[in-house]
Amino acid sequence: MELYPLKFQPLYKYRIWGGEKLKTELGKNYSENLIGESWEISDVNNDETIVIEGPLKGLTLKQLTKRFKGDFLGETVYTAFGNNFPLLIKFIDAKTPLSIQVHPSNEIAKSRHNSFGKNEMWYVMQAEKEAELIIGFKEDLSPKQYEQYLKDGKILDVMNHEVVSKGDTFYIPTGRVHAIGAGVLLAEIQQTSDITYRIYDYDRVDNTTGEKRELHNDLAKDVIDFSVHDTYKTQYNKTVNQSNTLVHSPYFKTNFLKVEGNITKDYSNLDSFVIYMCVDGNTQIEWKNDIFTLKKGETLLLPASIKNISLSSTSCELLEVYL
Known part of the structure; x- marks a missing residue:
């Protein structure tokens, strides 16, 4: 059977911070409330997306990879990753802010979780007025100073806040502390990983559990990159038809x-x-x-x-x- 251009059934994810824009702005079809993420293409265990049309309808991403190997992934990609699809593709709608978080490197994620690390990027599709992303630090900190800000509940004071609009793009390597702010709809491209270390979550309670969400500061503290950069935003050209x-x-x-x-x-x-x-x-x-x-x-x-x-x-x- 011949391969052809493939669409997959998205997986819609409840998030404490989710809104309605995946439905109202992107035309997604679901009935649940507080859907924050649409996983478009996923090979995460127990969260594999499925082909929705054509002769290969019903096959998972993993099944496609195992069946077609290099014809599907590319020979070089298949040699490097085998039957593990290397990317996770999402649309994200943040009605309220995400937690301040960080992701581990390939090496740490492999040793601790038997997972890929989570290098990722964001492309802003729509943003409310004054909506922002939080990416990296705005001033030099020692690990000890960082822990004091965290203890005092003032970590937001030393984070780099970026007011964003459509088309703004940011690359977020592992180790860079970050968060999506309220009112931002974006596309996210990342390694296939669902490993997130939550650092600060506004002391909010998840109504589905009645409890605050777990923080992972012991795991996060030796992952964080404290480097300060002049700019975090990606500059790029928009030449038409190329x-x-x-x-x-x-x-x-x-x-x-x-x-x-x-x-x-x-x-x-x-x-x-x-x-x-x-x-x-x-x-x-x-x-x-x-x-x-x-x-x-x-x-x-x-x-x-x-x-x-x-x-x-x-x-x-x-x-x-x-x-």
Whole structure:
């Protein structure tokens, strides 16, 4: 059976801070309240996304990987990761702030949790006025000073706050303390990992449990990078109808691709799957005389065996992701 461009059924995740924008802004279909995350493509254990259309409908991401190997992932990717899909793709809606948190490196995550680390990036799709992200520190701190701020409940005072708007992009390597603020809708690309160390959570109570959420400060303290940077925001070009480098890291590569009219993409020199996240507008993707539609809030995976496609749109903005 031949591989083709694939869409997956998202997994909708309750979060104490979730809102309604995944439904109202991105057209997601669910009935639960406080849905904060839409896992678009996931190979996390017990949270594997499933193909929703075509001959491969019903197969999980893991089943696809095991069945098609290098044709699906790319030979180089399959050699590196085997049957483990390396990325987790999400849309996130924060009605209220996320906890202040940090993620462990590959080495620490492997030794402590038998997991990948969690290097990630954010692309802001929509933000309320004065909505912000918290990324890194704004002043030099020693670990001892950091612990005192934490003990006094004043950790927010030394965090770097960034007021954001549509298109703002941030890369968050492991060790960088961060949080999504209230009123932000974003696309998140990350390694396949669900390991988060929660540092501060506003002393709030989760109504589903009646208790405060667990903090992980003992685990976090030797993970944190205290380096201060001049800027945390990613600068990038937005040239129409070409792939503009957005975030190229050792763990994934993401480009910004704005489509106006008709373009062709040739992936002959790329030994990897490609993921399109539609962050604005809509587009039609043609492959072997088949048409696949992609609209804002949807995600499509091109298996590595697909090398040539055409895209057409009056105006569409995509994140193009690969290894």
